[in-house]
Amino acid sequence: MKTLTELLEASLWTKTLSREQRDRVEAETSLKDVAAGAFVCRKGDPVENWIGIVHGLVKMTSVSPEGKTTTFLGVAGGGWFGEGSLIKDQARKYDIVALGPTRLALMPKATFDWLLDTDIAFNRFVIAQLNERLAQFIAMVEIQRLLEPDARVARSIAALFNPVLYPAMGPDVQISQEEIGYLAGVSRQRVNQALRVLENAGLLKVEYGGLRIHDLEGLRSYGT
DNA sequence: TCATTAAATTGTT
DNA sequence: AACAATTTAATGA
Numbered sequence: 001m002k003t004l005t006e007l008l009e010a011s012l013w014t015k016t017l018s019r020e021q022r023d024r025v026e027a028e029t030s031l032k033d034v035a036a037g038a039f040v041c042r043k044g045d046p047v048e049n050w051i052g053i054v055h056g057l058v059k060m061t062s063v064s065p066e067g068k069t070t071t072f073l074g075v076a077g078g079g080w081f082g083e084g085s086l087i088k089d090q091a092r093k094y095d096i097v098a099l100g101p102t103r104l105a106l107m108p109k110a111t112f113d114w115l116l117d118t119d120i121a122f123n124r125f126v127i128a129q130l131n132e133r134l135a136q137f138i139a140m141v142e143i144q145r146l147l148e149p150d151a152r153v154a155r156s157i158a159a160l161f162n163p164v165l166y167p168a169m170g171p172d173v174q175i176s177q178e179e180i181g182y183l184a185g186v187s188r189q190r191v192n193q194a195l196r197v198l199e200n201a202g203l204l205k206v207e208y209g210g211l212r213i214h215d216l217e218g219l220r221s222y223g224t
Numbered sequence: 225t226c227a228t229t230a231a232a233t234t235g236t237t
Numbered sequence: 238a239a240c241a242a243t244t245t246a247a248t249g250a
Contacts, residue, residue: 206234
């Protein structure tokens with residue numbers, strides 16, 4: 001995906017929009033490219049946009065006063081995020097960092113609010129997305145507490161391919177094993193070990209600087 | 225285009 | 238956590 005039009009095509013919430021609504025969204029939403037490792041926005045920034053991922057990958061992280069970083073969640077191609085902060089009208093609670101060269105779509109808060117006010121289907125979409133993310137977080141807590149590291153890695157990767165949240169994901173992800181470690185909450189070495197177990201199981205292929213998924217269902221249910 | 229070097233990432237201990 | 242090996246990206250002829 002390269003253009004805003006393509007992102008809107010791939011996004012589920014545009015399906016029910018009228019021609020006029022769709023045109024207005026496209027006119028008012030802008031694109032922004034960010035380099036690998038760059039901040040998309042920082043903790044404490046005022047929230048002015050709903051942000052979509054045209055291509056690339058970003059992570060939500062928090063940094064402790066001692067400099068330790070924790071990654072909560074990766075957001076992948078075709079995904080939109082930030083609706084929670086927009087609705088509550090509060091400052092960003094986390095840093096958003098690009099994991100690779102990433103192209104973003106920025107929808108102004110005014111446009112987002114207008115869609116919420118005028119389009120019932122859009123409201124349903126936002127509810128569904130919030131619900132899906134809630135389910136993902138609950139699953140994440142369960143995974144962290146109950147499963148062994150191999151399964152944690154498998155499911156953390158699978159979470160990036162959630163078809164509701166990120167409808168435009170292809171079979172490839174460009175993400176280093178170190179970043180997977182942050183996502184899964186395990187050390188880089190352990191990720192390396194886990195990836196080879198998963199590769200031998202035929203679930204994915206390890207490539208330099210990334211992965212190719214062969215069996216998403218297998219990853220999602222790994223360890224049960 | 226090719227060779228060299230630096231940087232990033234991976235594999236091993 | 239440290240180190241070595243491998244891959245990619247960058248540089249300059």
